[in-house]
Amino acid sequence: MNAWLIATAFLLTLGLPPCLWVASRGTAHERLAGLTLATTFVTVFFLLTAQGYARSSYAxxxxxxxxxxxxxxxxxxxxxxxxxxxxxEDEAARGGRR
Incomplete structure (x- = not known):
């Protein structure tokens, strides 16, 4: 596997924990953004893995x-x-109670 693929995959994995944190702890709209960005990170990670290991199943x-x-x-x-x-935001401030 090329060094640039390893470096890019490593940087992508560093971006995933903040997305997961926002997706689990933020407001509803922030969760949506975190989920979407995490999906993008994982998709690109799998494409890089497919390229690095030459396996089409990852792609x-x-x-x-x-x-x-x-x-x-x-x-x-x-x-x-x-x-x-x-x-x-009002519902989140009340703790999810109506």
Whole structure:
């Protein structure tokens, strides 16, 4: 595996923990952004792994994730659809109780 592939994959893995932190701890809109960015990081990581190890199965996995990722974003956005940003922040400040 080339050195630039290793360096790029390492940098991508450094970007994933902040995305996961935001996806698990932020407000609803921040979670959506963290989830979308994490999906992008993982997809690119799988593409680099496929290139480095010359295995097409990793590329197939990346392409499936690239198709399913936006669908997950749409499902998440559907749950946020009827709520405004202020309502979501008020609910988060109350601890999720109505």
């Amino acid at each position: 197939d996995l990346a392409l499936v994730l690239a198709v399913i990722g936006p669908a997950g974003t749409l499902v998440f956005a559907r749950f946020l659809g009827g709520r405004s940003i202020d309502a979501a």
